Amino acid sequence: MLFNSFAFVVLLLITFALYYAPRMSRLQVPVLIISSMIFYAYNQPVLLLLLLLSIAINIFTSYAVTYGNPNFRKVYAILGVVLNLSILLFFKYSPLFGKTLFQETSSIGEFLISIPLPIGISFFTFQGISLVVDVFKENYFTDHEVIPSSFRQHAMRTAFFIGFFPGLVAGPIVKAHDFLPQIKVKHFKDIDWERCFRLLVMGYFLKMVIADNLKEFTFWITYPYFEGLKTASLVALLFGYSFQIFADFAGYSLIAIGLAKLFGYNFKDNFNFPYISLSFKEFWKRWHISLSSFLMEYLYFPLGGNRKGKVRTYINLMVTMILGGLWHGAAWSYAVWGTFHGIALAVERFITDRVKLNANLVVNTIKGAMVFCFVTLAWLLFKLPEFSHVIKYFKAMSVNEGLLSGSLLLYIMLYSLPVVLYHVNYLVRERMAYEPVRRMEYIPYGLMLFLIVTNSGPAGAFIYFQF
Amino acid sequence: MIRKSLLTAFILLLLHALVVYIYPVSSTQYSSQENTIKAQQFIYGGAHKDIIIGSSLSNRLVMDSLRGISNLSFSGNSIFDGLSILNHSGLTPRTVFIETNIMSRGENVGFTSYVNSPILNPIKRAIPSLRDEFQPIGMVGEFIIRTLGKRPAGTHVAQQAKASEEPRDDAFFKTMLALQAEDYNEVPDTLILQARFEHLAREVHRLEAKGARIIFFEMPVNETVCDLPEPQMIRTFYRKYFPENKYAYIRVPGCAGYQTTDGAHLADNEAARFTRFFKTNADALLTTRKQLPVRSGTPSSRQTESLPEKN
Numbered sequence: 001m002l003f004n005s006f007a008f009v010v011l012l013l014i015t016f017a018l019y020y021a022p023r024m025s026r027l028q029v030p031v032l033i034i035s036s037m038i039f040y041a042y043n044q045p046v047l048l049l050l051l052l053l054s055i056a057i058n059i060f061t062s063y064a065v066t067y068g069n070p071n072f073r074k075v076y077a078i079l080g081v082v083l084n085l086s087i088l089l090f091f092k093y094s095p096l097f098g099k100t101l102f103q104e105t106s107s108i109g110e111f112l113i114s115i116p117l118p119i120g121i122s123f124f125t126f127q128g129i130s131l132v133v134d135v136f137k138e139n140y141f142t143d144h145e146v147i148p149s150s151f152r153q154h155a156m157r158t159a160f161f162i163g164f165f166p167g168l169v170a171g172p173i174v175k176a177h178d179f180l181p182q183i184k185v186k187h188f189k190d191i192d193w194e195r196c197f198r199l200l201v202m203g204y205f206l207k208m209v210i211a212d213n214l215k216e217f218t219f220w221i222t223y224p225y226f227e228g229l230k231t232a233s234l235v236a237l238l239f240g241y242s243f244q245i246f247a248d249f250a251g252y253s254l255i256a257i258g259l260a261k262l263f264g265y266n267f268k269d270n271f272n273f274p275y276i277s278l279s280f281k282e283f284w285k286r287w288h289i290s291l292s293s294f295l296m297e298y299l300y301f302p303l304g305g306n307r308k309g310k311v312r313t314y315i316n317l318m319v320t321m322i323l324g325g326l327w328h329g330a331a332w333s334y335a336v337w338g339t340f341h342g343i344a345l346a347v348e349r350f351i352t353d354r355v356k357l358n359a360n361l362v363v364n365t366i367k368g369a370m371v372f373c374f375v376t377l378a379w380l381l382f383k384l385p386e387f388s389h390v391i392k393y394f395k396a397m398s399v400n401e402g403l404l405s406g407s408l409l410l411y412i413m414l415y416s417l418p419v420v421l422y423h424v425n426y427l428v429r430e431r432m433a434y435e436p437v438r439r440m441e442y443i444p445y446g447l448m449l450f451l452i453v454t455n456s457g458p459a460g461a462f463i464y465f466q467f
Numbered sequence: 468m469i470r471k472s473l474l475t476a477f478i479l480l481l482l483h484a485l486v487v488y489i490y491p492v493s494s495t496q497y498s499s500q501e502n503t504i505k506a507q508q509f510i511y512g513g514a515h516k517d518i519i520i521g522s523s524l525s526n527r528l529v530m531d532s533l534r535g536i537s538n539l540s541f542s543g544n545s546i547f548d549g550l551s552i553l554n555h556s557g558l559t560p561r562t563v564f565i566e567t568n569i570m571s572r573g574e575n576v577g578f579t580s581y582v583n584s585p586i587l588n589p590i591k592r593a594i595p596s597l598r599d600e601f602q603p604i605g606m607v608g609e610f611i612i613r614t615l616g617k618r619p620a621g622t623h624v625a626q627q628a629k630a631s632e633e634p635r636d637d638a639f640f641k642t643m644l645a646l647q648a649e650d651y652n653e654v655p656d657t658l659i660l661q662a663r664f665e666h667l668a669r670e671v672h673r674l675e676a677k678g679a680r681i682i683f684f685e686m687p688v689n690e691t692v693c694d695l696p697e698p699q700m701i702r703t704f705y706r707k708y709f710p711e712n713k714y715a716y717i718r719v720p721g722c723a724g725y726q727t728t729d730g731a732h733l734a735d736n737e738a739a740r741f742t743r744f745f746k747t748n749a750d751a752l753l754t755t756r757k758q759l760p761v762r763s764g765t766p767s768s769r770q771t772e773s774l775p776e777k778n
Contacts, residue, residue, distance in 0.1 A: 006586070197469045213604070216497035224646060228639040407612055411496055414604050442468050446475020453476070454483060455602045458499050459577065 001042040003255050004208055004459050011038060012259070019263060020188040028186060029160050032263065036165035040120070047118045050091070051163065057083045058128040059158045062135045066147040073136060080132035088125045091118055096330035120169035122327055126294055127162050131176040133298060140177035157183055164265070166256040170249075172270040172290035175297075179265070186264030198445065199258030205418070205448040206251030212457030214244035214415045217408065221380075223389040227396050233408055234397045240412040241383055242376040243419045246275065249288070273426040275375075275419070278367040279352075280344045283375060295324050317349070318342040329385060337381040344374060480596075483603055487596035492613075494605035499578070502541040504600045506552050506582040509537055511592050514558050517753075520549035521566030524686040524731060527738040533746055540566065547574035547663075550670045555583040560679045562753060564717075565671075567685045570663050570701050571655060640729065644689060647730035651695035660700070664708045671709070682752055683709060684717035687741060689730040693722035717748040 001008050015035040019028055041048040061080030065073050098104070098112025134140060135147060148154050161179050162168075218241040220226060226234060253270035260267045270290050277283035284292045300320045306313040318339070325338015357363050384390045428434050495501045514537050519525055521540035530538050539549035546565055551574055553560065581587070591597050671681050683705065687693070719725075725741065726734050733741060 194468050197472070201472070209604075213496070216499055219497075224639070224642045227642055407608065410608055410611060411604075414608055442471035443475055445468070445472035446479060449472060449476035450479035450483070451603065453480065454597060455604050458503070458581070 001039050002459065003252070004204065007042065011035060016262065025185045029156055029183065033156070033159050033163055036163040036168060039165040040163070040168055050118050051124060054084070054087055054124055054128055055159050055162050058131050058162060059155045062131050062147060062158065063151060063154050065132065065135045067149065077132050077136035081129055084125045084128045084132070088121060091115060091121055093330045123171045123173055124162050124168060126173050129298065130294065131158065131161065134176040141181065146180040164260070166259040167267060170252050172253055172256060172267050173294050174267055174290070175294070178268060182265055190264060191262060196258050196261050199254045199261065201445050201448050203251045203254030203258055204452050206247040206254065208456040209451045210415055210418055211244050211248035211251055212459060214240050214247065214412070216457060217412055218244055218383070221383050223384065223386065223392065226393055229396070230400050231397050234393065234400070236409050236412050238380060239376055240416060242379050243416040245379055245382065247419055273423050275372055276368060276423050276427060277371050278364055280341065280348050280371060283371055291324065295320050299323065314346045317345050321345065331385040333381045333385045333387045333390065336387065337378055340378050484594065484596040487601045491601065492606050492609050493600040494602070494609035495600070496605050496608065498542045500599055502544065502578065503582060505541070506539070507591065507598050507600070509539060509552065510556055510582065510588065511598070513537065514556065516561035518553060518560050519564045520546045520553065522546065522569040524568050525566045527733045528745065529739050529742040532739070532742045544575045544578060545569050545572035547666065548579055551579040552582060554670070554673070559677050560674065562680045562682060563674055564682050564684055564749065567683050567701065567705050568688070568698070570660060573663060643729035644691065647689070648692050648695065651692045651697045654696045654700060660704055664704050668708050682715045682717060682749070684745065685719060687719045687722045687725040687733065689727045690722040690725070692730055715752050717745060719744065
């Protein structure tokens with residue numbers, strides 16, 4: 001179910017009314033679980049079985065880690081992580097294995113390729129892993145604080161944690177230690193309406209007005225259509241796609257955070273103005289924060305992080321980024337995308353260890369532009385998962401010399417401008433001169449609402465749904 | 468803050484409605500929006516009694532030469548979208564020309580549910596400024612373009628992005644033609660095709676029950692792909708479901724001589740040439756209307772009527 005669909009609005013209103021209804025406080029969690037299951041099963045009910053299986057695995061293993069035989073805690077935890085990863089590997093990567101290891105016409109190759117990708121699997125399996133690992137490590141809480149001894153209660157809380165609809169299909173990836181302590185009775189009077197309003201208006205604006213319109217222009221990046229376009233058009237489309245993917249995913253994340261907040265739950269920010277980053281390290285602290293922090297916490301640190309010498313640090317960085325790339329999709333181009341970013345991080349680390357540049361406006365502008373241009377070029381691997389098409393795109397860029405259509409550039413600029421202003425606003429908002437603007441913030445929010453009503457593009461699925 | 472934002476949005480909506488009332492600049496930004504605008508203009512009062520239903524191939528027909536006929540042909544979509552819109556409009560057409568080329572696509576439900584929406588339709592009918600052709604950013608873009616004198620009103624990015632509408636013979640054309648050939652060489656799944664034709668037959672019978680006359684026509688494509696397995700199979704299915712002794716067809720004697728931009732879509736001048744051929748045949752068929760027996764709810768008895776093409 002899409003956040004921008006009529007069916008979702010109906011489901012949300014009913015859920016909200018029941019959730020805060022008098023004398024329903026004890027049923028708040030079950031109400032949200034049922035609503036989340038309807039949300040997930042709406043388009044493909046059969047996939048609900050997989051979500052329930054994933055939930056069941058995490059209920060049993062996390063409970064066993066907490067209340068089972070203490071000698072087998074590690075075994076239960078490993079079992080939980082392995083089962084979660086097995087589900088992910090089977091459903092997400094079988095087609096990749098099928099194409100890579102077998103002939104597509106062979107029966108096993110055909111079988112592996114035919115396995116459907118369940119929506120949101122990368123997100124909910126990672127949340128499951130976070131639960132099992134957090135409970136095992138007890139880094140953030142003692143197990144008995146958040147895992148009740150009543151199995152029924154624990155099952156309910158785990159189903160809620162993994163299935164809660166705002167983050168179920170495209171994140172943000174919520175970690176167990178952030179979410180479980182928040183589960184308690186919520187009150188209507190505690191809703192922070194202004195914050196919810198800001199998050200939802202900004203989120204829907206980025207998705208429906210910016211991303212959904214830009215996607216109609218960036219459609220031309222598709223093979224073979226791009227081969228008929230001129231160099232300048234190809235460059236403009238690539239930058240347009242960079243703004244589109246940000247608006248799409250940041251928009252989704254803001255909507256998810258706003259919706260969770262309506263029900264009294266706080267998700268951490270998933271984007272923090274990534275396109276102002278002056279380094280690749282900073283970019284990854286600002287882009288898809290819930291994934292990068294998950295990978296850092298549950299992969300990079302366990303591999304040794306930067307504690308085992310320089311060579312191991314570089315290797316750990318590369319491994320984390322390649323796996324992070326593959327997490328995005330079952331195609332080798334995503335691994336290449338991750339490798340590019342891994343190399344960029346490693347090279348940057350190598351240089352900054354040796355060269356110290358003074359931070360001034362010119363240096364920062366050049367650094368920021370370099371990071372943005374690199375990130376933008378790398379997005380092409382997202383848009384064109386066939387690696388040969390990426391090569392053809394670059395070839396077309398170098399061969400099809402010529403100027404672009406003025407109106408194509410104009411509309412890409414018009415739809416990208418709000419994303420630029422969104423970042424500029426962040427950069428200047430701490431300055432004194434900004435104070436009068438802050439007092440009139442209702443004007444941009446009113447404008448965004450107006451544009452949501454009058455200027456939304458054709459509704460499309462969120463890009464990150466495919467991951 | 469929330470109240471002030473809502474009030475600001477409301478004021479902007481009023482101002483926008485006023486601007487559209489005084490200076491109704493229609494703008495089309497991309498091809499899927501062109502589809503939406505075309506459908507909305509049809510639904511909100513621009514419909515004629517004679518209607519063309521088709522895909523992007525028929526979208527190339529020069530409608531200035533076909534006055535009195537509405538064109539519900541949509542880029543990237545199929546005849547089922549036009550039929551769905553026609554069905555929901557409640558209109559009783561006199562003649563429906565149905566393109567026979569594309570049967571590999573079904574109805575684009577995302578598109579038709581948007582333009583046929585029972586909630587949005589009455590609102591957009593009552594408040595024209597909320598229609599897609601008057602999107603504020605589109606209007607701003609159109610205003611800038613007109614001010615800079617870059618292009619005449621009415622042409623849009625999608626058309627330009629498709630590069631030239633002139634016939635081509637470069638590497639891009641060859642790639643497109645090869646892909647088109649690959650596509651047309653693939654034999655469609657019989658069961659899927661059967662289901663689509665049964666759907667089409669239901670729609671045709673529904674229209675006939677309302678008294679509409681159905682005329683099928685085929686758009687010419689590049690001669691190298693004209694008779695590949697897929698088009699052949701589609702023609703066979705048409706003959707089976709809509710026999711030529713009962714339904715009128717406008718058929719081009721052959722695809723030879725027609726130049727396309729990508730193997731399937733006619734170049735501008737070729738589209739004009741085919742439009743003349745189509746008009747001559749359509750006029751001839753329409754004048755014979757009264758002489759032909761039409762039975763409501765069942766296929767009517769007609770001979771295949773194709774006139775020679777005139778250049």
